[in-house]
Amino acid sequence: MRRIAILCVGNDCPGLNAAIRATVVKSNMEDLEVVGVKDGFEGLLRDQLDVLTRNSVSGILHRGGTILGTSLYIPESDEEVNKVVEKVKQYSITCLLILGGRIGTRAALRLMKANVPSILIPATIDNDLPFTDFSIGFFTAVSHVTDALDMLHSTAEAHHRVMIVETMGRPSGWIATVGGLAGGADYVITNAEGFKAEDLLAKIRSRYEGHKRFSIVVVEDGLKLDQKFYEEVGVTQETPPAKVIGMYIQKALKDINIEWRYTSLGYLQRGGSPVSMDRIIATMMATRAVEMVKAARVYHAVGMRGFTVTEVPYSESMLNLKIVDEYLRNLAKLFY
The missing domain is CATH 3.40.50.460 (Phosphofructokinase domain)
Structure with missing residues (x-):
């Protein structure tokens, strides 16, 4: 059985639990196992992993934060990356599902160079990632x-x-x-x-x-x-x-x-409970990510273009800063 390891990387945001819930439910339907990693990459290196079932994620949709915890730490040196590679092999992980913003993006790109399969789900209130119109947490913020x-x-x-x-x-x-x-x-x-x-x-x-x-x-x-x-x-x-x-x-x-x-x-x-749009886009992107694991389409980020989920191959351009649209800035000025 293929195994997904889901982890939160970087700062928390409302809607992470909705993505975790959707990952587990969809994976159950696709005959994939999901393990939840506590506290991001720190937890992975400390062997803090638990199998997640539908019961594990029941009743978490409305909750803010993340049931898995998170951490700002990411592997960057060759030694740190090699430790992650060993843990991925040790636990027979098919793919990492990384929930995060710019920090998570950096981690995904760094691990790609070491042939660690992953899929990135954008989750940051800053909404500053260039490959998606909206990131999980933005609407609630x-x-x-x-x-x-x-x-x-x-x-x-x-x-x-x-x-x-x-x-x-x-x-x-x-x-x-x-x-x-x-x-x-x-x-x-x-x-x-x-x-x-x-x-x-x-x-x-x-x-x-x-x-x-x-x-x-x-x-x-x-x-x-x-x-x-x-x-x-x-x-x-x-x-x-x-x-x-x-x-x-x-x-x-x-x-x-x-x-x-x-x-x-x-x-x-x-903080606080995620608004409906964050719950919806989290659910949409997470279920697509599971479908991509099933189809062996890794080293991609999912994103939103309007109300459509997209798939974007990893590249360094994912770290470019997306500045707020000039149209929106000018729209706000109408009311000054």
Whole structure:
């Protein structure tokens, strides 16, 4: 019997359990055995593997995180890769099913050079992999940002404040742009376009003069700011860029007495129950991956093009960064 080893590599995201569940159920139908690897490649090297059955994955569809755990570790040196090769032989693994983002992609490409068969399922809230329109976890992260902006809107309006909301997703800009668009942000700042200070100040001033005495500004984490902005507000580069922008707004618009507050959404974006679209694309891609193992079509990534599952042969171009579409950036600007 052929055996699939499924493991999560890199950061967690909502929808991983949906993919694990679909892998096990589909494999059961195709007469394939599935072993779950605890904590990614660290667990593989520590012999932490368990056979997964339908009972093992019953009731996990709605759960966030991953029942298998995950790890940021990947084999990179020849010695580390050789250890993985030995474990694959030891457990008679036909194919690794890797759930992950850029870290998982690096692992899959590195192991291909050592002839370790794998299939990659894109799972990252950043949605920055070029071979797929959507990655598992992205829709839930955007939903969390949208919900946060909805809640912050009322208090921003009540106190006439500028709310600076920091999101994850750097440097691709997907979460900030799409979350900001869905949540009615008054301005979005991402690494894709950089910080345009005069434009932001003009937008906020215009809103105040139009009796909209509050603004919601979404800022992607890790934004690169010119040194002059840190010097202008008298802080070091250790200060989060989103906070620097808030300080800069207050100083530049002191004539209208701007008050601001900062909220970092942080790991809230990775947590919680996956929304329906993440469950669906996870199920679609995982079941296709099992079909590919059955047909011995390995060294491929699955992905989504619209609502269709695709298969992409491994190549170094899979590590290219997918920046948020210019169309979506311009669409968000319609509402500034």
